[in-house]
Amino acid sequence: MEPTICGASAFAWWRTPPLIRTLATRGWTDVPELGSSAEKALEAHVACVRELPFWRAVASVTGRPCEDASAYAVLNSSPSLSLCTDVPVDMLYTTRDNRRRAAVVHPHVWSRELPAGSLVKVHDALAVTSPAFTLLLIAATLSLPRLVMAVSELAGSFAVYEPPEPIRRLLEEMQARGELPDFGSWRPAFDRAGRLSDVWSRPALVTCDRLGALVESGSCRGVRGRGRLAEAVRLAVAGAASPFEVQTGMLLGWDEARGGEGYGGFSHNRRVALSDPARRLARRSCCYCDLYWEKQEGRDALDLECKSALHHNNETSYLSDADRAAALQLMDTEVVEATYGQLADERRFDALSHLVARKLAVSPPVRTAEFLAARRRLRKDVFIDWRALLAASPRA
Structure with a gap:
């Protein structure tokens, strides 16, 4: 087996936009849309990453004999890995015998047969564990809520990645000029x-x-963390487009015993085809709902929109709030807008919960001492710096 990135380092790899990895490994000329304006940013970028802990660790072992193939692969791939993760890099070994200690490698042993499709080539001398296998390998290290959040990110339509400052400035300048390329369907x-x-x-x-399918496969039976990942898959709602949507869905959708409000049964980013009158209002044939509860007897459908200050490159494809709400109301769909402040403040969140309960024609959970304690535990896990999702996670 070729040297393989795994664990938290693999999760960080899958978070890193292909544009960033391409710039780091093959240079700016492989992205011709960037043009000559990138040259100064490249110089600043090189100076920046040379100060990162990753590069300092690499410099400490460069030139020494390197008997471990995984450590050699890390050193050889330093430009791209330095933009994805830190050292030591989590690397997968198939036996304990061929494991070597190295300043740049944190070894993990998988002595079983590898699940089908569990490795993805990075280049000829390096691979990374697949998104599914990566989640299995980190499952035992995370609390259940944070594992659900990790599943929701990889099974959603968003990634959380913070580039070095020179890269950030370059992308902002290109966006302002309308020159930012659509690279591999990733958009900032x-x-x-x-x-x-x-x-x-x-x-x-x-x-x-x-x-x-992975957790039920024979090669994963008895693996530490398998049961927790199976539970996380049952709790996760695929299709979220932002951390805010995942947080909202967990706080509103999880059952009361886990600290949620119990308003499950929604889907993320549900496509709603508009009727002819609604199309005329919205000037679109459809719209997408952040959290969507289907219409049931005695109540309309409900669209809960997670409002933030962000917009995407294709902002012109978004409907105005007024047109969108009117079109959905013509489709017998109630529209409620929620802000991060309403989620983060418990008193405001209680009011939001009562509003959602009224729209869904259900009763909010009784605020018992047991429920409030469970909700505090859930909120402690949910309200974190999402960039550090895998860092210092409490195990539960």
Whole structure:
């Protein structure tokens, strides 16, 4: 088996936009859309990454004999890995015998037969564990809520990645000039002032069905973390387009015993085809709903929109709030808008919960001491810096 990135390092790899990896490994000339304006940014970028802990660790072992193939692969791939993860890099070994200690490698042993499709080539001398296999390998290290959040990211249409400052400035300048390339279907999001956020949109990297098949496969029976991943797959709702949507869905959708409000049964980014009158209002044939509950007897459908200051490159494809809401109301769909502040403040969240309960024609959970304690535990896991999702996670 070729040297293989795994664990938290592989999760970080899958978060990194292909544009960034291409710039790091093959240079700016492989992305002709960038043009000559990238040259100064490249110089600043090189100076920046040379100060990262990754490069300092690499420099400490460069020139020494390197008997371990995984350590050699890490050193050889330093330009791209330095933009994805830190050292030591989590690397997969198939036996304990061929494992070597190295300053740049954190070894992980998988002595079983590898599941089908579990490795993805990076280049001839390096591979990375697949998104599904990566989630299995990190499952035992995360609390259940954070594992659900990790599943939701890879099974959603977003990634969270913070580039070095020179790269951030370059992308902001290109966005302002309308020159930012659409690279591998990954698109960064910007705030209203044109500042690059840490949220990138992209196609989903894995499905919950694929994860379910992995945990049920014979090669994974008895693996540590398998049961927790199976539970996370049952709880995760695929298709979210941002961390905010995942957080909203967990707080509103999880059952009361886990600290949620119990309003499950929704889908993320549900496509709603508009009727002719609704199309005339919205000037579109369809719209997408962040959290969508189907219409049931005695109540209309409900669309809960997670409002933020971010917008994407294709902002012109988004409907105005007024046109969108009117079109959905013509389709017997109630529209509720939620902000991050309403989620983060418990008193405001209680009011939002009562509003959603009324729209769904259900009763909110009784605020018992047991429920409030469970909700505090859930909120502690949910309200984190999403960039550090895998860092210092409490095990539960």
